[in-house]
Amino acid sequence: MTMASITGGSYPPALANDQERERLALAIKDWSIANGLAVRPPPAVVGPQGDPRGIFAVNAPVTLFPSPFPRSCFQEAKAIQTAYNELYASISQDADFLEGLVQEVAGGDDFIANLWDVHLRVKGEGYVQSLDLGLFRSDYMVHQDGEALQIKQVEFNTIASSFGGLSAQTSKLHQYLAQTEYPLLQAAGPHASGLDLPANHSAKGLAAGLADAFTAYGPSTLGHPTCVLFLVQDGERNVFDQRRLEYELQSTHGIPVFRLPFSEVLARTSIAPSSPARQLLYSLPSSPARVFEAAVVYLRAGYGPGDYPTPSAWEARHQIERSGAIACPSVLTQLAGMKKVQQVLATPEPSGGVPTALRRFVPSETKAAGLLRTFTNIFPMDDTTPAGQAARKMATDPEACKKYVMKPQREGGGNNFYRTAIPAHLASIPEAHWGSFILMELITPPPLENIILRNGALEQGGVICELGVYGTCLWDRKTKAVLHNEESGYLLRTKGDQSEEGGVAAGYGCMDSCSLV
Structure with a gap:
């Protein structure tokens, strides 16, 4: 079986003329800005001199049509997510296992070594917060082996699993186009007769995970109002993606949310003096006398060496880790996302049996077999x-x-x-x-084509799609209890088939959504 055979012919539909192309592109550009499917412009489009006040926004790169995706692969990826959540929650609690892997890679990777050092410093003092929150994303590609199509995992993300906000909007964009624009195209095909576009509530699902952690933290014993801190990079272009989660927390759950640049952690936060719970206190820049207690710190920064240009940045990470706030992720949960962990989980026994590391964390044969099917x-x-x-x-x-x-x-x-x-x-x-x-x-994906709208220009040709499934998980390291475990929506990223990397924010891929076939 091939993708062409299950899409029923040519896809995407051929646009009849320049007028059709321009109308569809204009509809996407306007809907995207009106509905927040947007990013700050890259420097190549508008530099600092052209936007000195930082007011410009452009539509996020996006496909004109939802890409065909095998229904069975989509359903399998969503169904296995809670098992993946449990797996990585268990790995993050096994410091001995992680220590062995850190030692294997730290000699050539100062960043990993420094993260482990933060853990050791806090361990020496004693952790005061036993709750851990993971906002995860498991990424897959469809692998074509003869006639068979199956999902294979690309990677598992344990920190800054982005695009939950924009992915939900991309699904809505393609649903809107399917109702209003696709039926007007001259070409016949599934775009006009009906597409199977699955609902996507990724922003709501990720916010719900944050809200559950906020609730589990409980009220302040010091009498402060509690809040969620979004730890972000300076000059963040992907701000609207993050904002959708903030707005969901504020409007649906009534939770105060503040954005805190990583570079300002030490200036804006402090540990409550003389308190054994080491509460993390946050002072508003506009009103330093107003103090909030951070129940949850959601890291959208701190995932790479570039976020730690000075020793003070590592001190900032240490301050968050040693505090009583629920860190999403903790250092150990971030280390669980090492590619080395993925490799060890996927390495089979010499006899060809289930990998020892996988069975260490997944005693259920059924769950282990389901996870093993997704490994490459x-x-x-x-x-x-x-x-x-x-x-x-x-x-x-x-x-x-x-x-x-x-x-x-x-x-x-x-x-x-x-x-x-x-x-x-x-x-x-x-x-x-x-x-x-x-x-x-x-991974060898089946051939697909689509049209990408990027920086106002249309690019048509072969594409490769990568499916990410979000998961939210809250667990207690002391009791080993899993308090929250949900599959929380999906992301489809698409790139030209000549591109190696797929990151949207890094400028390689674009936003997409699934048309199930």
């Missing part, structure tokens, strides 16, 4: 194990490397090395650092 082949890059030695040989071979992507322990786009770029990068770094990478077999 991933190899370590160490120089001591047979698997690592074999991976090094493949990674440095000019032909064998073309089947792989090499990944560091990072979140966000633009960090990976693909195919023939792998040997060159390995040659540029000390061999002792190779173990900080993992080698993943490339």
Whole structure:
């Protein structure tokens, strides 16, 4: 079975003339701005001199049509999400397991080593908050193996799982176009006769996870009003995506929310003096005498080395981690998202059985089998194990490397090395650092086409789609109880089939939604 056979023919529909293209593009641009499917413009479009007051917004890059996606793959990805939530909640509670993996990669990765150091400092003093919150996203691509189509996991994100706000709006955009614009096109096809566009409540679902953590924190024992802090990067372009979650928390749940640049954590927050609970207090910049107690700190920053340019940035992360606020994520939960964890989970027994690491955290054979079906082949890059030695040989071979992507322990786009770029990068770094990478077999998606609207211009051609499924999970490290575990909507990102990376904010991909086939 191929995607062409299940879409019933040519897709997307051919636009008859320039007038059709312009009308559809204008409808998308106007709807996007009117409904917040927007980003701050990239410097290549409008530089600081052209927008000195920071007032400009442009529609987020988006496909003109929802991309066909196999219904069975979509349903499987959504159904398995709560099992993934439980898995990563369990991993984050196993510091001994994480310590072993950190030691394997930290020699070539100062960022991971510094995160682990934050944990050790807080552990030495003693953690005061036992609740952990994860706003996760598990990313997949459809892998075509002969006639079979199946989902294979690209990565699991445990920090700053973005685009929950914009993905919900993208689904609404395509639903709007299906009602108003697609039926007017001259070309016949499924776009005119009816598309199966699944509802997407990702913004509501992610906000509900934050709200549950806020409630679990409880009222302040110091008499302060409580709040949620969104920890953000300076100059954040993807602000409207984040704002949708803030507005949902404020309007639906009645929770005060404040945006706090990572660079201002030490200036705007403090630990309550002489309190064993070490409450995290936040002072309003406009009115420093007004003090809120942070129940939850949601990190949309702090996921890469660029967020820690000075030692004070690491002190800021340490302050959040040692406080009584519920950090989303905690340092250990962030470390659970290392690509090394994904590799170890997917490494099978020599006998071909279920991986030992997976069974360590998932005793249920049924759940373990369901997770295992979504894994692709991933190899370590160490120089001591047979698997690592074999991976090094493949990674440095000019032909064998073309089947792989090499990944560091990072979140966000633009960090990976693909195919023939792998040997060159390995040659540029000390061999002792190779173990900080993992080698993943490339997933082979079925061929698709679509039209992308980016920076006001239309781009048509072959595309690759990546499905992300959101999950929210709240657990107690002391009691091991899972207090909240939900699948929370989806994201579809699409990129040109000649592009290696897929990050929208990084400038590689675009927003999309699923048309189930």
